[in-house]
Amino acid sequence: MALVLRSVFNTYTFCFKEYNDPRVEHFPLLGSPWPVILLIIVYLKFVYNWGPKLMENRKPYNLKTLMNVYNALQVLLNLYIGVTGFLNSYFSEDYDWLCEPINQKTSPARRKLIMATYLYFLSKIVDLLDTVFFVLRKKNNQITFLHTYHHAAMILATYIANKFLSGSHATLLGLINSFVHVIMYFYYFLTSFRPEVKNSLWWKKYITQVQLFQFMILMAHFGIPLLLGYCNYPTSLLFIGFTQNLFMFTLFADFYIKAYLKSKKRKTEMTNGSSCLNHSLAKVVK
Structure with a gap:
């Protein structure tokens, strides 16, 4: 047991005292990993315990103005x-497009x-407010495993990327994801002024x-x-980057199939069934 603990301690010392990137060591939250780990624990505790208890006997908060500014x-x-x-990066002279x-x-x-x-790492911390808003608005049906796993995992992943891999091959992940978030938060901002967009499946x-x-590009990028x-x-x-994006692709694909393909199939079946029923009723009336 002592050998195991010593090995863990030596590995921790090597990674966080010797191997870390000195260019980012002075940045807030990029020192010891414990504040980041504590942040994730507090986030999950609030989402699944403290938050629901806080809102149990309260009406949902109206956060429209705050959320408009946030988005x-x-x-x-x-x-x-x-x-x-x-x-x-990709448009500078000292960055390799392939690797x-x-x-x-x-x-x-x-x-x-x-x-x-x-800043991308800090933005992932700010993203936690998405879930906080769900809790305060009592939109608990939107707090899924995919949602909380994605937010918690992204904080840990971006911490590691900044601490050890800043400016390297993994950079593309953050760049693509940032543009995806531009689209996503613009959609949220738009729905506050045009509520009909929220009901648009398109x-x-x-x-x-x-x-x-996004996940397909990143699977190719690492794979x-x-x-x-x-x-x-x-x-x-490279293996972790590939498997993590494969995992996220699988989760999102499962959601996509259930939300859009199967629902569309059920809607078509209901429409066809209704048409057949109307045709039958028409015959009876005649």
């Missing part, structure tokens, strides 16, 4: 992260990319398709170098 700021923040990140290994470059473009990556279906396409072996990037990280 507008999210659009601007994610747009800034995406544009700044792309300009200082950017883990490094500690300090060029002006790389420093801007690191800051954009850090918008919801389109956003889910964009998310599925192709993993398969061909041309990338000087840890195989374990």
Whole structure:
């Protein structure tokens, strides 16, 4: 047991004291992992315990104005992260489109990319307000396993990416995801002024398709170098990147099939059944 604990301690010391990226060490929340872990625990505790108890005998809060401001700021923040990140990575001189290994470059473009990556990490913390709003508005049916898992996992993943992998091959994940969030939060902002959009299956279906396409790109981004072996990037990280996006693709695909394909099939069957019934009734009337 002592050997196991010593091994864990040595691994922790190596990762968080020696291997970490010195370019981000001074950024808030990128030191010890414990504040981030505590944040995730508090988030889950609030969502599944403290929040429901708080709202049990209360009416849902009207947060329309607050949410309008929140959604507008999210659009601007994610747009800034995406544009700044792309300009200082794939459109800079010292970034490899096929495979950017883990490094500690300090060029002006790389420093801007690191800051954009850090802002992306902070944006994932801000994203937790999505669930807080659900709780305060008593929209508990929208708090699914997919929702909470995605939010909690993204905080942990972006912390690790900033701490150890900033500016490397994993950067594409944050850049694509930022533009997906621009679309998503613009949709939320739009529905507050045009409520009829909320009932439009086209918008919801389109956003889910964009998310599925995102996971397909990222599976290729991590999977192709993993398969061909041309990338000087840890195989374990490529594997984790591929499997995590495959997992998310599976969850979103399951939601897409149940929400749009099966519901459409049921609607068609009901329509056909109604048509047959009307035809039969017409015969009886004649």
